[in-house]
Amino acid sequence: xxxATVIVDVPTxxxxxxxxxxxxxxxxxxxxxxxRVAVPFGPRTIQGFVTGLKSNSPYKDKLKExxxxxxxxxxxxxxxxxxxxxxxxxxxxxxxxxxxxxxPAAMKAKYEKRFLRINMEDNPFLDDLFGGxxxxxxxxxxxxxxxxxxxxxxxxxxxxxxxxxxxLARKKMIKVYETMMxxxxxxxxxxxxxxxxxxxxxxxxxVLKQQSAQYTAKELTDAGAPQSSIHGLVxxxxxxxxxxxxxxxxxxxxxxxxxxxFLLTNEQREVITPILDTIExxxxxxxxxxxxxxxxxxxxxxxxxxxxxxxxxEAIVLVPEISLTPQMVDRFKSRFGNDVxxxxxxxxxxxxxxxxxxVQRKExxxxxxxxxxxxxPFENIGIIIIDEEHETSYKQEELPRYHARDVAIYRAKxxxxxVILGSATPALESFARAQKKVYHQLTLSxxxxxxxxxxxxxIDMREEMRDGNRSMFSRELHTKxxxxxxxxxxxxLFLNKRGHSSFMMCRDCGYVMQCPHCDISLTFHRYTNExxxxxxxxxxxxxxxCPECSSNHIRYFGxxxxxxxxxxxxxxxxxxxxxxxxxxxxxxxxxxKLLEHFQSGKADILLGTQMIAKGLDFxxxxxxxxLSADTMLHLPDFRASEKTFQLLTQVxxxxxxxELNGEVVIQTYTPEHYSIEYAGQQDYDRFYQQEMVxxxxxxxxxxxxxxxxxxxxxDLMKTVSTTEKITKYVQSRISxxxxxLGPVASPIPRINNRYRYQCLIKYKHEPExxxxxxxxxxxxxxxxxxxxxxxxxxxxxxxMM
DNA sequence: AGCACGCCGACT
DNA sequence: GTCGGCGTGCTC
Numbered sequence: 012x013x014x015a016t017v018i019v020d021v022p023t024x025x026x027x028x029x030x031x032x033x034x035x036x037x038x039x040x041x042x043x044x045x046x047r048v049a050v051p052f053g054p055r056t057i058q059g060f061v062t063g064l065k066s067n068s069p070y071k072d073k074l075k076e077x078x079x080x081x082x083x084x085x086x087x088x089x090x091x092x093x094x095x096x097x098x099x100x101x102x103x104x105x106x107x108x109x110x111x112x113x114x115p116a117a118m119k120a121k122y123e124k125r126f127l128r129i130n131m132e133d134n135p136f137l138d139d140l141f142g143g144x145x146x147x148x149x150x151x152x153x154x155x156x157x158x159x160x161x162x163x164x165x166x167x168x169x170x171x172x173x174x175x176x177x178x179l180a181r182k183k184m185i186k187v188y189e190t191m192m193x194x195x196x197x198x199x200x201x202x203x204x205x206x207x208x209x210x211x212x213x214x215x216x217x218v219l220k221q222q223s224a225q226y227t228a229k230e231l232t233d234a235g236a237p238q239s240s241i242h243g244l245v246x247x248x249x250x251x252x253x254x255x256x257x258x259x260x261x262x263x264x265x266x267x268x269x270x271x272x273f274l275l276t277n278e279q280r281e282v283i284t285p286i287l288d289t290i291e292x293x294x295x296x297x298x299x300x301x302x303x304x305x306x307x308x309x310x311x312x313x314x315x316x317x318x319x320x321x322x323x324x325e326a327i328v329l330v331p332e333i334s335l336t337p338q339m340v341d342r343f344k345s346r347f348g349n350d351v352x353x354x355x356x357x358x359x360x361x362x363x364x365x366x367x368x369x370v371q372r373k374e375x376x377x378x379x380x381x382x383x384x385x386x387x388p389f390e391n392i393g394i395i396i397i398d399e400e401h402e403t404s405y406k407q408e409e410l411p412r413y414h415a416r417d418v419a420i421y422r423a424k425x426x427x428x429x430v431i432l433g434s435a436t437p438a439l440e441s442f443a444r445a446q447k448k449v450y451h452q453l454t455l456s457x458x459x460x461x462x463x464x465x466x467x468x469x470i471d472m473r474e475e476m477r478d479g480n481r482s483m484f485s486r487e488l489h490t491k492x493x494x495x496x497x498x499x500x501x502x503x504l505f506l507n508k509r510g511h512s513s514f515m516m517c518r519d520c521g522y523v524m525q526c527p528h529c530d531i532s533l534t535f536h537r538y539t540n541e542x543x544x545x546x547x548x549x550x551x552x553x554x555x556x557c558p559e560c561s562s563n564h565i566r567y568f569g570x571x572x573x574x575x576x577x578x579x580x581x582x583x584x585x586x587x588x589x590x591x592x593x594x595x596x597x598x599x600x601x602x603x604k605l606l607e608h609f610q611s612g613k614a615d616i617l618l619g620t621q622m623i624a625k626g627l628d629f630x631x632x633x634x635x636x637x638l639s640a641d642t643m644l645h646l647p648d649f650r651a652s653e654k655t656f657q658l659l660t661q662v663x664x665x666x667x668x669x670e671l672n673g674e675v676v677i678q679t680y681t682p683e684h685y686s687i688e689y690a691g692q693q694d695y696d697r698f699y700q701q702e703m704v705x706x707x708x709x710x711x712x713x714x715x716x717x718x719x720x721x722x723x724x725x726d727l728m729k730t731v732s733t734t735e736k737i738t739k740y741v742q743s744r745i746s747x748x749x750x751x752l753g754p755v756a757s758p759i760p761r762i763n764n765r766y767r768y769q770c771l772i773k774y775k776h777e778p779e780x781x782x783x784x785x786x787x788x789x790x791x792x793x794x795x796x797x798x799x800x801x802x803x804x805x806x807x808x809x810x811m812m
Numbered sequence: 813a814g815c816a817c818g819c820c821g822a823c824t
Numbered sequence: 825g826t827c828g829g830c831g832t833g834c835t836c
Binding site for chain 1: 831832833834835836
């Protein structure tokens with residue numbers, strides 16, 4: 012077993028396989044599967060993952076020795092290594108990308124090159140090149156423009172290039188001072204100190220008072236001790252100084268009050284019983300916990316986790332990124348305290364690394380996090396919970412394009428434990444699986460406080476228009492808003508569109524200002540005063556006259572959050588408005604700040620996009636207004652109705668969650684659409700029935716699986732012809748039962764000057780599809796790189812654009 | 813990916 | 825004749 016098989020950090024098809032390396036004598040028995048290692052690869056040194064150990068290799072004669080391990084213990088266990096392999100085949104990604112997706116970003120290697128001087132003889136030229144030192148970094152050499160000269164010296168044998176693999180990870184170290192002296196000795200010393208050593212005296216008095224075994228540097232400096240006098244005491248032998256690793260704790264300054272489990276309602280007890288049974292009997296099972304908002308799903312999660320912890324096992328809880336709010340974290344931290352690690356994108360690289368290591372060292376047994384937390388390196392998982400399971404953010408849009416739900420089920424089968432998918436508006440696929448008894452459905456139909464859901468009125472904006480109301484607020488919403496302002500109660504206004512206006516059109520010639528690089532109209536942003544492309548980031552000045560016909564009859568159509576904010580101040584000058592969208596929450600912590608501002612009652616109206624639809628639970632909110640329910644409905648996406656229904660149901664759930672009664676107003680131009688009608692009635696079951704009919708007719712999931720191939724290139728003809736060729740090839744390799752749509756232009760036919768064509772494959776059972784797609788990648792790879800084509804294959808896509 | 817090798821044009 | 829352009833192919 013002196014040979015390690017390694018997956019190297021080069022994400023290409025040609026290198027997506029194991030490379031064999033000799034294990035040097037000194038690392039024998041130390042190198043294990045799942046460790047990161049530095050290996051020579053061609054002329055470079057790069058990072059790799061050890062996937063196995065063996066004693067023979069077909070490359071016997073050309074084996075190189077691996078350089079060194081980068082970890083003391085494996086970072087990927089046996090399960091995660093296998094999961095990585097499976098993920099790579101399942102999503103048609105590279106193994107290395109899969110492994111990297113499982114680890115915190117801090118573990119991704121950083122590469123650095125430097126030149127080493129070999130010839131140490133007297134040589135003024137070399138002295139000059141190396142600036143009198145024995146080495147120089149590549150970057151420095153580049154800046155000084157001496158790369159060619161250094162290369163010449165390498166040829167002469169006077170210098171060489173060294174490749175370093177560096178980890179981004181930094182352990183945070185602090186200085187700790189320990190004392191071995193007893194009180195008596197210390198007192199003697201204290202009295203013998205000269206009068207001018209006031210700081211040292213002060214420290215000794217402090218230590219005598221505190222009586223602890225060790226003190227952090229920070230504690231001593233906080234007590235007023237300068238660095239120099241601490242060192243003075245170290246010299247005198249009072250303290251020994253050492254470096255100790257500390258975790259960066261994102262919740263350092265937060266107090267969590269411990270909560271005890273709540274008494275469950277009858278309904279909750281019925282629901283939790285089968286879950287607890289499954290935990291007890293260590294069986295795999297996926298539960299769909301279908302419960303209206305406020306029905307107490309979280310308490311079910313908490314008590315199930317408690318059971319898992321009691322059995323000495325671990326738990327993973329996934330929460331959508333945007334609802335991973337302090338509120339949510341509090342609920343877990345206050346029940347399980349330090350047993351909880353939190354992983355989400357708001358943390359710094361270092362913080363994420365530390366939280367991850369708490370898990371790896373088994374210092375935390377519950378992980379609460381966004382999508383990637385599904386890879387938490389636990390070894391004895393007792394439950395996996397996915398809250399708001401219908402959220403599309405559980406699908407990663409970059410490589411590897413995995414869905415956290417699929418990974419959860421894979422891991423649960425491996426660990427023989429339950430998965431709980433919780434939602435008030437389950438994904439159609441999930442609900443259908445529950446109907447077919449693939450998942451075990453559990454239903455919570457009552458709200459815990461027995462409050463009925465808030466009444467919803469659906470306003471037909473066409474009628475408002477006919478009656479002469481051209482404002483963006485219907486008469487009913489206007490009256491109710493005024494009423495809430497009067498009563499000092501709070502309102503949430505929801506609009507799924509940021510910016511000011513979605514497009515600009517000339518009323519004389521019909522010219523619409525478009526992005527020169529993408530086939531999409533530019534959005535008007537009031538505050539930055541520019542026209543912006545939301546796809547490639549292009550921006551330009553705001554025209555005062557039409558660029559086409561010079562007319563000044565320019566109008567802005569489509570309403571964004573900025574425009575609503577302006578309008579609110581016009582109609583209700585006394586209202587205090589908080590606007591929350593990507594543009595106002597860009598900075599770290601801005602999100603929490605705005606919410607806190609609203610929660611403390613310093614604002615009357617919270618106006619925002621998607622991000623305010625979830626999780627907010629403020630007692631004073633009694634009105635929810637949806638300004639335009641149909642913005643999403645007409646997108647070219649077969650899930651448009653489902654998304655609309657889910658969003659409307661969720662926003663509605665924000666009103667009247669406590670003592671005060673809530674109301675919901677939904678404004679729309681298509682009140683007759685079933686997703687709006689049923690959302691108004693909060694009737695998931697009827698929506699499900701109707702939507703299933705539509706999916707069946709359109710041959711969409713859950714009746715068919717989908718795979719989307721997108722090809723892009725700067726040249727339109729090239730794009731079309733390549734897509735055609737690939738489509739034909741795929742068609743020839745799979746059965747007639749599969750439906751192939753395309754080649755057709757993508758819904759956004761051009762982004763960043765690249766044309767985009769796609770081919771959508773709908774199928775029920777095609778075992779040959781994945782191998783075929785793999786062949787497509789293999790076959791076209793060289794041509795793709797050579798001709799600048801890009802191909803993306805998305806199995807079970809959520810973004811059809 | 814990143815680097816070496818190799819085969820053709822514009823110069824000392 | 826040589827320096828350097830970037831097309832091709834390999835990395836255990």
